[in-house]
Amino acid sequence: MATSRIAARQRAGFWFVLPAFLIYLVFFGVPFVATIWLSFTEWNGVGQPAFTGAGNYLRLSGDTAMWAALGNNVIWVVIGTVVPVFIGLIIAVMLWSDARGSMTYRTIYFLPVVLSPVVIGIIWGWIYNPLFGLLNTSLRAVGFGNFAIGWLGESETALYAVLVTAIWSYLGFCIVVLFAGLQKVDPELVGAARIDGANARQRFRHVIVPQIRPVLTMVIVYTVIGGFNVFDVVWVMTSGGPNNASEVIATYTYEIAFRGNEYGYGATLSMVMSVLSLIAAWITMRMRASDEGAR
Amino acid sequence: MRKLSMLAMASGLALAASGVLAQQVELRVWDTFTETTEGMDAMVGAFEAANPDIDVVRDVQSVDDMRAIIQTALNSGTGPDVVYYDTGPGFAGVLAEAGLLRPLDDFYASGALDAVYPWTKERSTFGGKVYGVGNQLEFVAVYYNADLFAELGLTAPTTYEEFLTVSEALKTAGVVPVAFGNAAGWPAFHNFSLYANNFIPQDKLEAMIAGTESWEAPEVVAAIQAMFVDMNAAGYLNPSVNAVAYDDANILFSSGMAGMTMTGSWMIRGFKDTTFQTNSFFLPAPAGGTTLPPAGLGSGYFITSASANVEAAERFLTFLYDPANASYWVEQMSVIPPYDVDTSSLEVSPLLAQTMEALSTMQMGYNIDVLTPEAFNTTMLDGFQAVLAGDRTAAEQAAAMQASVAQ
Numbered sequence: 001m002a003t004s005r006i007a008a009r010q011r012a013g014f015w016f017v018l019p020a021f022l023i024y025l026v027f028f029g030v031p032f033v034a035t036i037w038l039s040f041t042e043w044n045g046v047g048q049p050a051f052t053g054a055g056n057y058l059r060l061s062g063d064t065a066m067w068a069a070l071g072n073n074v075i076w077v078v079i080g081t082v083v084p085v086f087i088g089l090i091i092a093v094m095l096w097s098d099a100r101g102s103m104t105y106r107t108i109y110f111l112p113v114v115l116s117p118v119v120i121g122i123i124w125g126w127i128y129n130p131l132f133g134l135l136n137t138s139l140r141a142v143g144f145g146n147f148a149i150g151w152l153g154e155s156e157t158a159l160y161a162v163l164v165t166a167i168w169s170y171l172g173f174c175i176v177v178l179f180a181g182l183q184k185v186d187p188e189l190v191g192a193a194r195i196d197g198a199n200a201r202q203r204f205r206h207v208i209v210p211q212i213r214p215v216l217t218m219v220i221v222y223t224v225i226g227g228f229n230v231f232d233v234v235w236v237m238t239s240g241g242p243n244n245a246s247e248v249i250a251t252y253t254y255e256i257a258f259r260g261n262e263y264g265y266g267a268t269l270s271m272v273m274s275v276l277s278l279i280a281a282w283i284t285m286r287m288r289a290s291d292e293g294a295r
Numbered sequence: 296m297r298k299l300s301m302l303a304m305a306s307g308l309a310l311a312a313s314g315v316l317a318q319q320v321e322l323r324v325w326d327t328f329t330e331t332t333e334g335m336d337a338m339v340g341a342f343e344a345a346n347p348d349i350d351v352v353r354d355v356q357s358v359d360d361m362r363a364i365i366q367t368a369l370n371s372g373t374g375p376d377v378v379y380y381d382t383g384p385g386f387a388g389v390l391a392e393a394g395l396l397r398p399l400d401d402f403y404a405s406g407a408l409d410a411v412y413p414w415t416k417e418r419s420t421f422g423g424k425v426y427g428v429g430n431q432l433e434f435v436a437v438y439y440n441a442d443l444f445a446e447l448g449l450t451a452p453t454t455y456e457e458f459l460t461v462s463e464a465l466k467t468a469g470v471v472p473v474a475f476g477n478a479a480g481w482p483a484f485h486n487f488s489l490y491a492n493n494f495i496p497q498d499k500l501e502a503m504i505a506g507t508e509s510w511e512a513p514e515v516v517a518a519i520q521a522m523f524v525d526m527n528a529a530g531y532l533n534p535s536v537n538a539v540a541y542d543d544a545n546i547l548f549s550s551g552m553a554g555m556t557m558t559g560s561w562m563i564r565g566f567k568d569t570t571f572q573t574n575s576f577f578l579p580a581p582a583g584g585t586t587l588p589p590a591g592l593g594s595g596y597f598i599t600s601a602s603a604n605v606e607a608a609e610r611f612l613t614f615l616y617d618p619a620n621a622s623y624w625v626e627q628m629s630v631i632p633p634y635d636v637d638t639s640s641l642e643v644s645p646l647l648a649q650t651m652e653a654l655s656t657m658q659m660g661y662n663i664d665v666l667t668p669e670a671f672n673t674t675m676l677d678g679f680q681a682v683l684a685g686d687r688t689a690a691e692q693a694a695a696m697q698a699s700v701a702q
Contacts, residue, residue, distance in 0.1 A: 045366040046393030130535035131543055153478060153538025155684050241480055242537040243681035258363055260669055261389060 038267035045263050056268035065244060066269065069252040072159055073276075076166075076248060077227035084167050085219055088174025093204060095175070096182040106179060110172040117169065121236030124165040128152050128237075152238050155245035162237050162246055166230065174219055181215030182208070214288060221284035228276045249273055318348050320607045325354045326379035327361050327594065331564075334627030341623070342614045349607045358594075362386070369395040369599055376602035377611060382418045382429050382595040385669040390597070391421040397598040397605065398424040407613040410634040418592050418665075428612055431561075431593030432631040432654055435485045435662065437578050438548070438562065439555045442571040443470065451576035455493065455521075458579055462531040465554040472531040474553035476544030483679035484664040484672070486522050486557050488589035492660030493580035494518035497587060504666050510697040511690075519689035523682040537680050561593070563647050564629035573646060577653075587660030588653075592633065625651075674699040 039056055041049035060066060091109065095102045112120065127134045128151040136148035151161040185208055193207045209216065231250035234240065240247035240255065250273060257266025328335040332355050339351045354375065356364075361380060368374035369390065380387050390396050402408065403416070403425055411428060419427030437458075444450065444461075447468055452458040462472035477483050491500060495514040502508035503515070526532055533539060533547060548556040549569050557578065566573040577588040596615065598608045614620060616634065624630040625641050631651055638648050664672050678695050681687035687695075 044389055044393075046370055046389060046395055125540075128538070129543065130538045131533070131547065150535025150538025153535045153684075155681075155686055239479065241478070241677070241680055242684055243677045243686060255673075260673065261385070 035267045035270055038264055039271045041264040041267075043263045044261040049264060052264065056265045059265065060268065060272065065247070066249070066252060066272075068244060069240075069247040069249045070272075072246065073228055073230070073248050075159065076163060076230055077224050079160075080163055080166055080170075080227045080230075081220060081223040084171045084174045085178075085216070085223060088171055088219075089178050089209075089216070091171075092175045092178035092182055093208060095179055096185075106176060109175045112169040113172040113176075115169065117232040118236050120165060120169045121233045124168075125152065125237050128161055152246075153242055155242060158238050158242060158246040162234055165237065166233050169233070170223070170226075174223075177219050178212065178215060181212040185211045217284060217288050221281060224280045224284070225277045228273055228280065249276075320349050320604050322349050322351050322377065322604050322607045322611060323354070323375040324351055324377045324379075324611070325356060325361065325365070325375040327356060327358050328379070328628065329355055329357055331628040331630070334623060337627055338615070338620065338623040341620070342611060345614065346607075346610060349610065351611065366390065366395075369601065372601055374599050374601065376599060376604045377608050378597050378599060379430075379594050380427075380597055381665075382427055382592055383665050384421065385672075387419055387427055387595070387597060388421045391424070391426045395600055396426045397600045397602065398426055399428065399598065400425050402609050402612070405609075407609065408616055410618050411616055412633050415592055415595075415633045419595050419597070427595040427597040428616060429592035429595040429633055430615075430630070432590065432633055433560050433593050433662070434588045434590035434650070434654065434659060435489055435557065435559050436575045436588055436650075437473075437489075437555050437557050438566060438573055438575045440548070440551060440553075440569075440571050441574040443551065443554050444574075451574070452579055454579050455581040455584075459529075459531075462526075462529070462555075466530055471533045471547060471553035472555060473526065473533075474544040474547040474556040475532045475536050476539035476541045476547075477536045477680060477683060478538055478540045480676035480680055481664070481672075482541045482544070482558075483523070483683075484675060485559060485589070485662075487518065487675065487679065488661065488663045489557055489578045490518040490522045491515065491663060492587040492589050493578060493584060494521065497585070497660065500661065500663075504661060504663065506700055510700065511693045515693045515696070516689045519679075519682060519692050523679055523692075524689055527683055536683050560631065560647075560650050561629075563644065563650060566646065567644055575646060575649065577657075585658075587658060589662045590654065590659035591662030591665050593630075670702060671696065671699045 038049060040051060040053060042052045042055070043049035091105075095105055126132075128136075130136055130148070130150040130153065135151065139145060139148045149157065151157050189211070190203055190207050193203045198206065229250055230248055231254070234246055234248055234251050235254070238246045240251040244252075249269060253266050253269040253273065256262050256269060260266075324339075326335065335353070335355075339353060343349060343351055358381075361378075365374065365378060365380060366389070370393075374395075380390070387396065408428060415429035416425050418429045419425060439451070443465075447464055449461050449464055452461050465472040475482070475486065494517050495503070495512070499508055499512065499514065503510055503512070527536065533544070533553065539547075544553075544556060545558070545562065545565065547553040549566070551569075551571060577586050580586045596612055598605060598612070602608055616632065618632075618634055618636065621632055621634075621636045622641055624632045625636060625638070625643055625647070629647060631647075631654065635655065636651060638651055643651075664675065667675075674695050678687060678692040682689060682692050
């Protein structure tokens with residue numbers, strides 16, 4: 001009797017899950033498999049794709065533009081993860097420590113997160129504008145006119161200028177998520193550490209951080225994966241220029257597929273992005289597993 | 296009896312109405328006239344009034360959106376009957392090669408497009424068949440602030456050396472000589488075309504475009520050097536060219552902060568709103584050379600091979616390319632159609648009239664990027680930015696362009 005009830009529940013569960021599964025299959029599963037197939041073909045977007053075996057994957061090794069873009073992604077992932085997570089953690093702890101106006105600050109910090117990356121890109125494009133932008137105008141006003149350059153037009157600064165924008169827009173997310181994680185920190189442990197003579201830095205490092213490690217890990221993984229897939233803000237602000245100086249793998253993929261009409265190789269590049277994201281996710285899951293094992 | 300006759304009359308009217316409805320054709324047209332959509336709506340309205348059996352359903356998209364979706368739409372059978380698309384081999388050529396566009400040789404042979412300049416057919420001929428009707432004659436010129444020139448006692452230069460003298464005078468007067476925004480990379484195509492047509496003998500340039508002559512020629516290096524190195528180094532361009540958007544450069548000129556700008560005739564409509572008199576001249580060749588302004592076609596109309604309304608589509612194109620309807624193009628949209636237009640009866644700005652007269656009287660050069668493959672254009676796009684940034688020499692850029700042709 002009990003067995004048949006369980007079977008009935010499982011059947012009901014199956015029917016509840018089915019619609020979501022079908023949507024997932026149609027909008028994710030099928031395109032993903034199709035992309036894998038396309039990555040082994042040469043296709044200009046019309047007509048029939050021609051199977052080329054591993055040709056596109058072999059082309060990757062000699063594609064210097066792809067490696068340069070990947071290098072930019074690595075810079076993006078490292079700086080774009082360390083800076084917002086570190087600053088976000090410090091601000092979150094400050095807000096958590098009974099700071100006056102905590103809710104107001106959290107709201108202010110979170111505001112950029114709700115803005116579209118396209119809007120953010122346009123606004124910061126104006127800020128960086130070499131002719132009438134706020135940044136150069138301010139630099140000139142305080143006597144630093146020599147530093148007033150075309151931030152998005154110089155090979156040396158374009159990537160970092162976009163990165164600053166991305167960090168600004170992402171910082172609020174880190175603060176809010178880490179602040180939520182801090183709610184699980186046991187204040188008695190912090191208090192006990194204080195009584196034992198631990199200073200603020202020691203309490204932060206040895207008491208607070210270990211307790212929010214799962215949340216911290218989640219934020220880092222999310223940021224790393226986002227770093228390998230970044231597209232919109234780069235595309236809006238520089239389109240990967242000048243001379244590919246701010247090209248990342250996603251913008252390069254777009255140019256190859258949709259401007260160069262090389263959909264097959266574009267699919268191969270998107271597989272590279274997927275693999276990088278999967279590796280990052282796998283490393284994170286291993287880290288989380290070891291965290292949980294340690295507890 | 297009276298009821299019966301009324302019933303019969305009503306039935307007859309209903310049948311007649313259903314007959315009209317059955318003959319009504321819905322013609323789906325995709326175009327890219329985003330900024331002049333009212334003008335195109337007016338033209339479509341006039342066509343529908345003259346052809347009550349055809350209902351045109353326009354879908355207006357940006358050029359980028361059109362490029363992104365047209366292939367997929369046509370492949371999936373959800374595309375339009377008529378599409379306004381780039382005529383180059385990397386765009387319409389790809390669609391034609393895949394059998395997604397309908398050859399128009401018979402349509403041309405019918406005489407419906409006799410007014411259209413015959414040379415425009417070459418731009419949409421692929422594999423020996425004509426697939427489109429080119430439109431939007433354009434050329435690149437130097438537009439200048441005539442009031443400022445008069446104030447400084449300057450006149451439009453007739454040689455390249457005089458052009459440099461004018462630039463120096465503007466710089467001395469504290470004005471940016473030439474507004475140039477190359478953040479997107481493609482504006483440099485226009486500047487290169489301007490210089491290449493004047494620095495490279497035309498037959499040699501034709502051979503380069505055809506792939507039978509090397510782009511590493513000294514004349515190409517000289518053209519790149521003059522525009523992207525020397526002009527920049529002399530301070531004749533605004534600072535941070537690679538960081539300035541094309542629109543911002545236009546603002547720089549329109550606001551009077553720059554004395555000249557090098558752009559296409561499509562900007563004439565925008566220059567109508569400047570607070571000063573805008574005139575234009577063709578970038579002159581160095582002394583002894585021949586001045587050849589780069590000219591070409593914008594996009595063109597194509598009938599898709601999947602269209603079930605070919606007859607309606609051909610009537611639509613016949614209307615669009617009828618010189619009797621030139622006022623819609625010229626007056627309302629500032630578009631120069633590919634046939635002789637008598638501007639005497641039209642209300643056009645002096646600048647546009649001057650442009651149209653030049654097009655019909657002068658020998659024209661080539662808009663290089665609309666004739667070269669995408670890979671070559673990508674090399675130009677990235678490379679000219681690199682030259683402007685000082686990361687690449689003119690000779691290295693010429694070599695890179697030749698290498699992309701070899702690929």
